[in-house]
Amino acid sequence: xSGTLLLVVTSLxxxxxxxxxxxxxxxxxxxTRRLLENARQGPEIQLVQRAMTETSDHLKVLVxxxxxxxxxxxxxxxxxxxxxxxxxxxxxxxxxxxxxxxxIIHSAAFPQYPxxxxxxxxxxxxxxxxxxxxxxHGEFDRFPxxxxxxxxxxxETKAQTxxxxxxxxxxxxxxxxxxxxxxxxxxxxxxxGKPEALELARYSYDRAQTVSLAKCGQPAxx
Numbered sequence: 280x281s282g283t284l285l286l287v288v289t290s291l292x293x294x295x296x297x298x299x300x301x302x303x304x305x306x307x308x309x310x311t312r313r314l315l316e317n318a319r320q321g322p323e324i325q326l327v328q329r330a331m332t333e334t335s336d337h338l339k340v341l342v343x344x345x346x347x348x349x350x351x352x353x354x355x356x357x358x359x360x361x362x363x364x365x366x367x368x369x370x371x372x373x374x375x376x377x378x379x380x381x382x383i384i385h386s387a388a389f390p391q392y393p394x395x396x397x398x399x400x401x402x403x404x405x406x407x408x409x410x411x412x413x414x415x416h417g418e419f420d421r422f423p424x425x426x427x428x429x430x431x432x433x434x435e436t437k438a439q440t441x442x443x444x445x446x447x448x449x450x451x452x453x454x455x456x457x458x459x460x461x462x463x464x465x466x467x468x469x470x471x472g473k474p475e476a477l478e479l480a481r482y483s484y485d486r487a488q489t490v491s492l493a494k495c496g497q498p499a500x501x
Contacts, residue, residue: 372410380425387484405433
């Protein structure tokens, strides 16, 4: 009997140890799962944070120079003799437009980038700032990846965007490469049906990648 009891006690102890090991194993698996999930979400969280930064970084300047705000929120055009100088307004337009363009480029490069959450912000600024619109048109060659999407968000209709591109083609002057690029954008837009800003950004991004790989002598993916 004593031998049987000893065997039972030993079995119970072994089973208790087994249960503790099983629980420890489960906890370790859960910890690993959480770590993997955090690692997976890490880049997405960083992209969300970047989106917030790119669409709000200009606010620091506007807090310091509140007199610039009407030129980017109230559709006010700059005129000589005002508190803000023309150079200040243009510099602010460049800063803001560069940030908006960066947001669009990231949306084309990274599917996780929350472009839907910032599109409305980009659209608002472009439609409420003559300074931004003037800078976009005057420096369109500086936005080879985001320019078409920015034009699309600036306008209310496809026809308006096509008109903008025709004006930009005429303004290309003696730069045949830039003129050809703008003509390609217009042709793509004509054939695109009813595109979204993200689709237009991806078109420019994918084409730039293809051209870059071709120059390096590497076959394009896909």
